[in-house]
Amino acid sequence: MTRLIAMCFALIFAGAVIAEDRYVGYYYPQITSEETFDRVVRASQGAGKAVRIDFVNLLTKAQLEAPESPRFVFFAKGEGAETLILMALDDEVFSTIYRARAIMAQLTVSVREGGFFRQEELQYVATFYDLLQLMQFDELVITDGHTLAHRVTFQRQ
Numbered sequence: 001m002t003r004l005i006a007m008c009f010a011l012i013f014a015g016a017v018i019a020e021d022r023y024v025g026y027y028y029p030q031i032t033s034e035e036t037f038d039r040v041v042r043a044s045q046g047a048g049k050a051v052r053i054d055f056v057n058l059l060t061k062a063q064l065e066a067p068e069s070p071r072f073v074f075f076a077k078g079e080g081a082e083t084l085i086l087m088a089l090d091d092e093v094f095s096t097i098y099r100a101r102a103i104m105a106q107l108t109v110s111v112r113e114g115g116f117f118r119q120e121e122l123q124y125v126a127t128f129y130d131l132l133q134l135m136q137f138d139e140l141v142i143t144d145g146h147t148l149a150h151r152v153t154f155q156r157q
Contacts, residue, residue, distance in 0.1 A: 028143035038155040094144040
């Protein structure tokens, strides 16, 4: 009886792990580091799936219109497009977590110049992570496509 209970518990736990990491092994390798972003600069107005997909489409379009080839790509996954994946396209761009954070800082500059942050008077305090949180992404996974996969989980209050 004890074995049966233990086996049931193991199956339930394994199912939860598989559901939690359903993109591991397909879109990115096993998560190697994690962080939680819990700062809220402004309450969200309930951004939905369409807003998140449009955001990814705008980022992709801007990259494709640039004169140089993109070094990384964005794509959203999940039923509500609540997981944003940032994937390196070459071996150098995210070769360390520090280079990945440098890209996040560069993306922060881009979003601060946008009309939304200026309109909301957030251009001096908001970051790229703040924007993702305002758009109600649940998580961002940054990956080199080989060994590094860093998950940022967004907490909302």
